[in-house]
Amino acid sequence: MTPQEEALELHRKLKGKLSIKSKVPIDKESLRLAYTPGVAEPCKEIAKDKSKVYEYTGKGNSVAVVSDGSAVLGLGNIGALAGLPVMEGKALLFNELAGIDSIPIILDTQETHKIIETVKNIAPSFGGINLEDIQAPRCFEVEEALQEIGIPVFHDDQHGTAIVVAAALINACRASEKEITDLKVVVSGAGAAGTAVTKMLMCFNIAEKLCSPVKDVITVDSKGIIYRGRDSLDFYKGWLASSTNKENRKGSLADALVGADVFIGVSKAGLLTEAMVKSMNKDPIVFAMANPVPEIDPVIAKKAGALIVGTGRSDYPNQINNVLAFPGVFRGALDAKATKITPEMKAAAFHALADYVKNPGIENILPSPLDKGATKVVAEAVKKAAIEGGFVRKD
């Protein structure tokens, strides 16, 4: 059986990767308390004081994984139903790594305002909302509009990726005695992940004390380098044009990479060639995270001179995977009773994740994605930052 057939076989056998179980045994006695007539008591308490919903129900430990299926894995806009196996997988990781009760919610709409309205309308059911696999720029608009609904809302493809890349870059510097502030970074891909990675590296919106920003970033999309004056940039790419690429360079990915120290790929299989790596500065860092096939084969990148190579894959060293971020981020936010995920909480997450690796080496910049200790330190740091920032409920 091929690995593909094996994956299908497993999904067919399970018919859903999650199961929902009652915590209450079913007998007359416990049903009298958990159902009728006893259930009226917590209802009445919550009716008097809404914050008690966190005391008497599962709301405070639940996270919805919400997607419109418009940007699923590297598969693109395959629709919400086709994205459901991914959402179940995310929910599974929330549960296994962070003990969170997580539910996939896939949407029958790809219209921005309808997504916003729908998520607002179901938000009372949950302690947090993890947006997933929604295409840019819609994902930015949806997330921004949902910031004030009173529970944490976090678009994993943006911030989960950015947190893990930032931690990886910090430790890549530690392993290679580079200074993060000196780096020339090229980000390939200017969708959700590329934009968020760029913002985080430049510490856009992140408190100074938590931040050693990268000063020189160039972003590249399918049309080449993003620069001021380029045709038909949308609002978000306009921000990239005005905030990155100091010298306003133009050209292709190959042009951008000449003399660069770091390649961060959240783009497409095979975009990065051996020649491009050779054109970079000495001992470059290459994070080729296109999924499942990276922008360059790690072996070729190494051969071309890359000192440190990371990918999204588990079969090479330095796996850079969101799963190191999102379970801990939500665990910490829920534990803190946070009302939103702030830039400071994200920064706390990437610093905690980086510091968790005691002696970063060139093949050891991040923990294993299944390391529950990493989830724990991220959660603790996020919780602390939430409480310090004051965006927490008072119940």
Add this chain to the structure above:
Amino acid sequence: MTPQEEALELHRKLKGKLSIKSKVPIDKESLRLAYTPGVAEPCKEIAKDKSKVYEYTGKGNSVAVVSDGSAVLGLGNIGALAGLPVMEGKALLFNELAGIDSIPIILDTQETHKIIETVKNIAPSFGGINLEDIQAPRCFEVEEALQEIGIPVFHDDQHGTAIVVAAALINACRASEKEITDLKVVVSGAGAAGTAVTKMLMCFNIAEKLCSPVKDVITVDSKGIIYRGRDSLDFYKGWLASSTNKENRKGSLADALVGADVFIGVSKAGLLTEAMVKSMNKDPIVFAMANPVPEIDPVIAKKAGALIVGTGRSDYPNQINNVLAFPGVFRGALDAKATKITPEMKAAAFHALADYVKNPGIENILPSPLDKGATKVVAEAVKKAAIEGGFVRKD
């Protein structure tokens, strides 16, 4: 500790009556299949053929319990958050009795069109939608509007109640040698449950062969008997006025009950007096289902001459509780791959439930609410009726 304190204590301890668990162990090997990169395979299969979502995900075994919190238990419009403990309780029963993965979804809106839109938008996530504790007439409008979304949608307060009452009445007749077609029935309460009970007893919309309809029904709401010409009847009460109460009687509940054979109460504690029961025909049937305090104390009803008395409570004989219906109805509908819940499926449910009681007696008209055998026979009957009716998916 009082029973009330005990109920609060249990809810506080559990913090949510449901937990969501992964069916997949978390190790590198299974993650490779269930998450990245293997998860792309079922995604691609579903993208090619949407019906495969039932083969590769949990959609087909999941039911959302959706409420706007506008008519929770007997507590009224206490809001969605305050209704959450009830929805968790429902989900728990779905799980325990029918093995269904059920999720509470409470809404941040009580506007009819927004509820409809929101449920439509999240429907791809689920195999069925159980509407719960939504006030009349909104519940009718919402349910009607959702009939064509391709998955079963069922308002439990209406049809769950109606199914169990119909089964109870069939067996009350068997236990007392009454003929259902001869009965004069008074339904007290003309909200969701009262309207649905009335429709079902009159076999509105139910295939003739499944039906021995009650010919004489009078409905009574807080303003008295519903009759043709009464002031300000809404669309649904207008239907009751035109379809029931053949003699177009007017007056109070007491007036309606003179010479009646059956009292069906889905109304308020204490509405039925000893004198009213005495004014009914010989050996009347009294179903006093107001929750948690019935329309009349069963002991008093018996003393006043009632032959058979049922309530919603577990501490008296003849508990008439929706839980005998909704888990089996959805189990059957999901197993049949039904696209909707038809009147024939509901009729199959109440006949199966009634027939499940081998020797109905005056204190034994229904099975125990926790009898999984009852869930099973209801499920089988509903499945059969769905397949015979042809409202099923072809995958």
